[in-house]
Amino acid sequence: MLNYIFKRILAAIPVLLGVTLLVFTMLYFTEGDPARLILGDTAAEEEVEALREELGLNESFISQYISYLGGVLKGDLGTDYITGRPVRDEIMERLGTTLKLAAASIIFSIVIAIPAGIISAVRQYSLIDIISMVIALLGNSMPNFWLALMLILFFSVYLGVLPASGLYGLKYYIMPVIGISAGAVATITRMTRSSMLEVIRQDYIRMARIKGQTEFAVIVKHALKNALIPVITVIGIQFTVAVGGAVVNEQVFAIPGLGKFLVDAIKARNYRVVQGGVLVLAIICSLVNLFIDLLYAFIDPRIKNQFRESGKLRSIRKAREEGL
């Protein structure tokens, strides 16, 4: 088991390094001339050249990347050309908002989708199954920002009960969270349903029924435990999707999070901020997925057994070797 955890963490390191290289490369080729960007069009060429030298922009791609990576490892994401503040501080001020939105959306998706999926599977082809499948299908088919706009139209413009912009309290979360989580609700509902359908047809479920257990006990104690295993991996992927959803929905609801900051930075050609923002979001998504993978190993008996077995085989081999 420890072996698995160690291997999985080790495998995450090249990916994270790769993300830094990818982000650096993309922005390296866009950036144009940051020195010129900082000093403006009117600055003299000598001044620009001096700044270029100072910022290390005349060095090779590799040495620039290495010094960038060194900075990243120390938590230094460079300086915002426009405000003159460290990019890290600017990102940290806004990251919480985006993460809160994404986390709230994932929790909301789980709370809605897993019960909906279970009921749909247990009562297959019933009215409730058909309704939740239609909702899931629609949820997967509409862009989340359009759903958000439709929610604004109905709840803010028509009914006037929910605020259409900002994020100042619980009430403000309702529409963005529904908007962001539509896709996740749809995917998790469908996944839970199909996984549950597969499990409740197994022999051991029939056995539990024959033993006279109540339907509730059969579903919750026996079926759910196994049916949820594949659902958990989907939740990890959906977190990444929710972060993307938050980035777009922050624009719709004028929420001052990292997503809005990122998009505004692109429009202002403030590439250090773009670089830092993309990197931070990618690292967080990688870490969440790493955590989910580790969690998966803990709850999936097949992975656990695989390692137990290999341990057993090892001891058999050892015993044999000693015997010889």
Next chain:
Amino acid sequence: MAKKKKGQLLQIWRRLKKNPLSMLGMAILVILVLTAVFADFIAPYPYDLQNYGAAKQFPSKAHPFGTDNYGRDIFSRVVYGTRVSLQIGFISLTVGALIGTVLGTLSGYFGGRTDTVIMRFTDILMSIPKVVLAIAVASTLGPGLVNAMIAVAISSIPSFARVARASTLTVRDQEYIEAAKVIGAGNFRIIFRHILPNILAPIIVQATLGVGISIILAASLSFLGLGVEPPTPEWGAMLSAARTFIRDEWYMVLFPGLAIMLTVLALNLLGDGLRDALDPKLKA
């Protein structure tokens, strides 16, 4: 061989025909494609014809979806938008699918170091949320139709690479591949003649569902102002321009979004049906 293939296709078509929802999806898709092709004949007005005298008009007989703030007919713009969105969806997905499938097949077939390098590369792409990756690519390349397509194509590479790799692993050790090796077929021939045709089913399913995702992704980019630029009638860009008028001119926001939803819904219905038809074992 050809006869056998024809028989298989017929069987798949028969199974697909039995699924009314997929047939509905296919019918909607055919209508949308026809709309895109014959947009010049269907749209009552040119998509960029401004008429300030008739700006922000409520839906009527003359303007079934109303007019926007420049007095342009929204129905005509939605009709022309079909052309733009389908084009972005299909072209970007085809490019992403081709690259992803080739990478995944190579990864699965050769294994070892090739596999590690390619899979780590897809892990890197997958660790960045699709929208954020597309935003990053679009910011590197700048806004515009072609750049949006490139951004969307790159974002769709990893899912195809994964599917193709997994399928290649299941076929790689089959006897007919061994046989091909024994008679001296080269790797190139084995991959393109024997492996690729046999892993097409899951890739087609992924592609059908992927076009929908690509259309939404491209619309998101345009909505953020990083994709297709006005006055091109792209649905996401139309929504972006319309959202300031949501309070009084709701129809400006409603119809382009409905168009996206209908298109993606049709693709999802067809994709689900295809998955069941191509692999009856998977049917829940």
